[in-house]
Amino acid sequence: MNGLPYYKAYPRDFIEGTIGMPFELKAAYRLILDLIYMQGGNLPDDERYISGLLGCTIRKWKSLRYDLIACGKIKVSGEFLTNERAISELETLRKLSEKQSENRSRPNKNRELQSPPFDHTEPDTDNTLSSVYSAPPQSDFDALQSKLVDAAGGKIQPHAALVVGPIVELTAAGVDLEVDILPVIRSRAAKMARPAGSWAYFIPAIREAYERRVAAGRALPPPPKIGQSDDDWARRLRFARKRSGWSHDEWGPAPGEDGCLVPTHLLQPGDGGGWQELKAEPKRSLVA
Known part of the structure; x- marks a missing residue:
């Protein structure tokens, strides 16, 4: 296996x-x-x-x-x-994976299962994993790891980047990857002087941002209408630096704020510091 x-x-x-x-x-x-x-x-x-x-x-x-x-x-x-x-657990997962493969062609009767809350803990038992854990496909982990590493912008130890378990637990509990997790990692990473030793480093800030959003009664926002490519963000940053301002309504949280959507590798020291609120994104002024 x-x-x-x-x-x-x-x-x-x-x-x-x-x-x-x-x-x-x-x-x-x-x-x-x-x-x-x-x-x-x-x-x-x-x-x-x-x-x-x-x-x-x-x-x-x-x-x-x-x-x-x-x-x-x-x-x-x-x-x-x-x-x-470890051998026993891995064998259990192997059998479970085979069983799931057999069941994929059958109707799904477990549609009402819910994810565990944040404070879910393991039972004090030597029972195997078959009743509590189903391993997601490897491709899902690879895609998740890629997004996390990109958001961290190099501010995560290489060996630590492989262990995405803390983030998986959050998403299983209902925390949204694109809305709650990646923006916080980008924001925190931009302020860090040295790489984090684990994804767990970001967990408290992610939970705080998630709980703040839920407490405010804000639903997940619709997909952003603005461009999300590096060129789009570089163009906005050039404009923002010239005007010493940022449009929260148009572009989301500013550099240095939790939830900033700007890719970390495009930011420069001082970005966001002392910037004022801009009314909108004047299209003609965004020409490089």
């Missing part, structure tokens, strides 16, 4: 199962589990590869590897490292 860019985790099981382990070993174990799931259950036992991803020396990884094996957290299977629970 192919690896997963996202999998269901059980925080309480992990915390209880690592009681007594030093922090450094817990952190290594968490990352190794991620890598095992991403590799479909079998992580190549390559010390240079793994130490590079963990950001430690080969010597340090050898020590961590020995301790994790001694604790029974991971085991060696030929040329691979694996984890018994």
Whole structure:
């Protein structure tokens, strides 16, 4: 089975199962589990590869590897490292995927299922994932990751960009990707001095923007009528810089504001600072 860019985790099981382990070993174990799931259950036992991803020396990884094996957290299977629970979970998902493929030609009788709320938590159990999780197609994850990385404009660590689970949880709870998530990431990324270590960094701001929209009773806006290409935004930015102004009604939140729609890579330092509100977008003035 192919690896997963996202999998269901059980925080309480992990915390209880690592009681007594030093922090450094817990952190290594968490990352190794991620890598095992991403590799479909079998992580190549390559010390240079793994130490590079963990950001430690080969010597340090050898020590961590020995301790994790001694604790029974991971085991060696030929040329691979694996984890018994990961193998069980991945096998369950494989069977579930096959079952879903068989059912695709049948009428859908589960139209009333609802997504979990923000505060949904995992049950304290060792039950498999079959009753709570259905893995979306890989193409959906690839498209989502592409949009997120583009919105962040390079302000996300490369390894962290792969783990889109925190964003998937938001969309499953009803948060809109185009309206609530991507604009906030663009806005926050434009102000960041260094890349975020995880998509979870953006979650509080996204939730705040979403809850603010819901509290105000605002429905999802219709698709924007203005052009959304880089050329369109570059033209607006040139005009805005000359006038030191921005049309919120025409173009949405200004640079530096949460929800700004302008692609991050087009922004310059100081964009939005001290800009006044413009009445409209004079078409003749937008000529480059």
